[in-house]
Amino acid sequence: MAFNNNIKIHEQFNVVPPSSTQPTTIPLTFFDIFWLKFHPVERVFFYTLPNSQSHPTFFFQKLVPILKSSLSLTLQHFLPLAGKIIWPSESPQPIVQYTPNNGVSLLIAESDADFDRVIEKSPHEASLSRSLIPHLESTDSFASIISIQVTLFPNSGLSIGISAHHAILDGKSSTMFIKAWAYMCKKTIETEEESPTLLPELEPSFNREIIKDPNQLGVTFTNKWIEIISKKFPNEKVNKKNLKIFALEPKLEDSVRATFKLTCEDLNKINQMVLAKWEIFDKNESKPNTLSSFVLACAYSLVCIAKAIQGVEKEKEKFAFVFAVDGRRRLESPIPNNYFGNCVLGHFIDTQPLDFIKEDGVYLVAKSIHDKIKIVNDKGILEGVEERFSKYSYLSSEGFQIIGQTGSNKFGVYGIDFGWGKPTKVEMISVDRGLNIGLADSKDESGGVEVGLVLNKHVMNLFSILFREGLCIN
Structure with missing residues (x-):
């Protein structure tokens, strides 16, 4: 990636939910389809840590395993997030499909940037924080739903960067997922439980039947995206059901x-x-x-x-x-x-x-x-x-x-x-x-x-x- 100026990628994991999970498919509502090609929602959480917890040895040996295991447990409740957006040939609209062994990309990285400079609120180079966000994969045939990057700033702190597909998560939903993961992680640290119980208010509902669409807005928005794709590539034979995100390039220069x-x-x-x-x-x-x-x-x-x-x-x-x-x-x-x-x-x-x-x-x-x-x-x-x-x-x-x-x-x-x-x-x-x-x-x-x-x-x-x-x- 072009923005990893001060970043060293140590590992990339495919974090999967526990093995007992079953295949899952959910439809997209008109709310989802409205945002189908929109750029990902990208957010970073910065945490200052004492030297003992932000030392590389402690980070890689203690914190990373807990973050991985708690993320896996959280995905058991948020199963569709581990899946992919696909658009079957026989389907008029895209769907989310999860199959066993699908997972979420988790990058473990290290930065030599000055942590205090990165977290300051006064104006600083826009590219500094951009390097803490992982790429969210999208192609003609599928799109990932979330990807995560945890970056250590040795002896200072860490950041957790999340890139989320806007067609599946709005701000309230993505925040709910992060709160659930944080709760599971904290409970694991405090109680050493292997599988903490998630708070009821953090338990998500994926029931799409409660979103009614009497005016067929899902069809309207789907057709609008197909029209936009055709206009964007007028001289090319393109797959009108392609799922590649139309992401505006970040404004970083000057x-x-x-x-x-x-x-x-x-x-x-x-x-x-x-x-x-x-x-x-x-x-x-x-x-x-x-x-x-x-x-x-x-x-x-x-x-x-x-x-x-x-x-x-x-x-x-x-x-x-x-x-x-x-x-x-x-x-x-x-x-x-x-x-x-x-x-x-x-x-x-x-x-x-x-x-x-x-x-x-x-x-x-x-x-x-x-x-x-x-x-x-x-x-x-x-x-x-x-x-x-x-x-x-x-x-x-x-x-x-x-x-x-x-x-x-x-x-x-x-x-x-x-x-x-x-x-x-x-x-x-x-x-x-x-x-x-x-x-x-x-x-x-x-x-x-x-x-x-x-x-x-x-x-x-x-x-x-x-x-x-x-x-x-x-």
Whole structure:
């Protein structure tokens, strides 16, 4: 791989569930198919360890065997993750198929990079964290579902990087799997049990029958992907059922990665600022008592991004925002909290092209996100979803800078403990595939939000100034 500048790969394992498991097949829902060719969701968890636990001898002899065995035990509960996405010739849509001896790729690696530099939140080379993410295999005939890389930073700590296929796992599901693996690993360390019992709330449900599709959206999205494949390769005879991911290349050249924190105090300032303008601009519309931390963090970050890009690249002034909406509580038939699979769809907010760079941009964007969520809550998550692909294509062709959102400040990622303490840092690496913001809960404060970004270094410099200055309000 091109990004392994400071990485030495020691071993690659195919971790399989316990041998008693049986073959399993599950269909894909329309939620899954919507994300079929989308780039993987890539995330890294960093853990600081004492010298004794991060010494190579202890790591390879003690920690690696426990990580392997606990991963195997976890896969017994999450069996489809060890399988492959395939598209049988007789099937109108792809499926997930697990057969005995299928497993998950686990890379064991070592880095000579400076651990403190890698985990710092201030801007640093975007490529540093990218090398901690494993490749997720996808071909014309199949696609893997997850791959994992554990990297030792001798005498400092380790990282656990996970690449997950978006057609099988949304953010909530992938976090649930990581929490389950961490729980099994921690229990193994604490109790030395060979097969700990998984907590009921971490036991997944793969029941796809609860996702109803009366409007045949699965067919619509399948046909849309086939159409996209045909247009992408107009002069070639291609397999229209090919499963190779259309992954955007990471933006690494001249790019830096950084994490910015919004404290509860910061969010309250932004909330007051937005609601004050709401009273001025929309006197006939009742304003909400408060706005969610999601709305506030997104609106503030988006406007700082847009103004920074426009400040450096003058010709770029039209922006749009698409964010993921969870359908678990927004469908007619309730979806259980432990449902495992995709249950999110992307929704564009309704803004004017220049709203993001206006003086009152934070208010305009915050109101648009708030209004879109209200529409989705009133009319359902499926409102207008059939046009989502065409809207993306139209905005791109019209020169809009489309900003996406990944992650959530509700996942509780900083509580994930494998048995050696909570993470020092959690980073959504895949924000470098396009223009995206990655959200997470705050490590330091309940209710705070972390925002992860990868931007051109000159844009990031201006973003940092705008982000900090904008919070210096009375």
